[in-house]
Amino acid sequence: MKPYFDSHCHSSNSFDAENTVEEMLARADKLGLEYLTITDHFEAPCYYNQNEEMGDIPMLIRNSIKDIKSQQQAQTGTKLLCGIELGEPLQDIKATEEVLGLTDYDFVLCSLHNLKCMKDFFWLDYSADKIPELLKAYFLELLECIQWGNFNSLAHITYPLRYICDKANIAVDLNEYKGQIDEVLSLLAEKDLALEFNTCRNDALGLSAMHSCRDIPFLKRFRELGGRFITLGSDAHKTADLAKGITGAVEILKDLGYKEAAVYIKRQPCPIAL
Ligand SMILES: [Zn+2]
Ligand SMILES: [Zn+2]
Numbered sequence: 393m394k395p396y397f398d399s400h401c402h403s404s405n406s407f408d409a410e411n412t413v414e415e416m417l418a419r420a421d422k423l424g425l426e427y428l429t430i431t432d433h434f435e436a437p438c439y440y441n442q443n444e445e446m447g448d449i450p451m452l453i454r455n456s457i458k459d460i461k462s463q464q465q466a467q468t469g470t471k472l473l474c475g476i477e478l479g480e481p482l483q484d485i486k487a488t489e490e491v492l493g494l495t496d497y498d499f500v501l502c503s504l505h506n507l508k509c510m511k512d513f514f515w516l517d518y519s520a521d522k523i524p525e526l527l528k529a530y531f532l533e534l535l536e537c538i539q540w541g542n543f544n545s546l547a548h549i550t551y552p553l554r555y556i557c558d559k560a561n562i563a564v565d566l567n568e569y570k571g572q573i574d575e576v577l578s579l580l581a582e583k584d585l586a587l588e589f590n591t592c593r594n595d596a597l598g599l600s601a602m603h604s605c606r607d608i609p610f611l612k613r614f615r616e617l618g619g620r621f622i623t624l625g626s627d628a629h630k631t632a633d634l635a636k637g638i639t640g641a642v643e644i645l646k647d648l649g650y651k652e653a654a655v656y657i658k659r660q661p662c663p664i665a666l
Contacts, residue, residue: 397427397655397664398635399475399499400547400590400625405456406433407447409629413459414466419631421468427655428634429499431475431625432456437506439487457495473657475499478543482536483508492542499623499656501588502543504533505551513552518560524568527552531572538579544656545586545623549576550606554592557606566609577614586621586654586661587614589645591637593626605644612648621654621661642666 402409403416411419413430420428434453438446453476460474474497481488481502492500506512507529516526530552538546556562566573580587589607611622624641628634645653646666654661 396638397425397429397624397653398626398628398638399427399429399473399545399623399655400431400477400501400588401428401628401634402432402477403430403456403459405452405459406629407445407449407452408433411631413456413463413472415631416628416634417463417466417468417470417472419634420470420472423635425470425635427473428470429473429475429625429655430456430460431477431499431501433477433479434488434491435479435505436481436484436487439484439491453491454494461495473498473655475501475656477501477503477547479503479505480508480533481543482533482540485540488542496658498658499545500543500659501545501547501623501625502537503547503551504530504537507533513555514559516555518556518562520562523556523562523564526556527564527569528572531569531576534576535572535579538576538583538585541583541585543585544659544661545588545621545654546576546580547588547625548590548592548607548627549587549610550590553606573610573613574617577610577619578617581614581617581619584620586623586656587611587619588623588625589641589653591624591626591641593628593633593636605641608644608648611645611650615649622650623656624653
């Protein structure tokens, strides 16, 4: 089976991505994707207070929308959808509301790359004694984002674990956070919002390696708590990574009992049979 859609990827209108919307779409078409959703970065705390690393987000987001709308006119077999990745939406709600009003998005992802007044989890120095405090604050802010709820899918829920476990080599026992994780996933399910299966653009993972993917316990528990909608994204930042891991992820979802995933069009879930 072909990887037939990718609902999380970045164009060169994201500070950390390489290829234009046109190039991403051409690659998706070549791969035979039915849907491609570009979700460029909006980072709420850096919208009015720009920093060098993230660049001019107000301009980049407007360019992203413009490029997507323009490429939607192209004759391709892939349907191009207009998304956005809202980073830390509550850390500057005025900026978030402004960016949500810029266009009629097809799809809105919610992410938490950093806690309030802190750097991206990527940049933090970790020591084992600091982890509980960080993760408790992370799950609490996720819960607040879901209470707010003006998005479609919660992106890469395991984001801090990438750096705590893989980079700093510190083991995390998720059972210690079970209460908070259940609260997050229950509220997501109750509000009929989606949970993302982020493949981390990792295709080196064959199916068996994907089974050890960190998102799996969350996907499993989400279903147990009544969650219905799953979105799938590679989080590609260049054409070469587009749709990587999606095929394996589909197989895992089927094993977990999911019958369908969702692609969002005009912010409504369109079920895709797995
Ligand atoms: Zn992200
Ligand atoms: Zn992303």
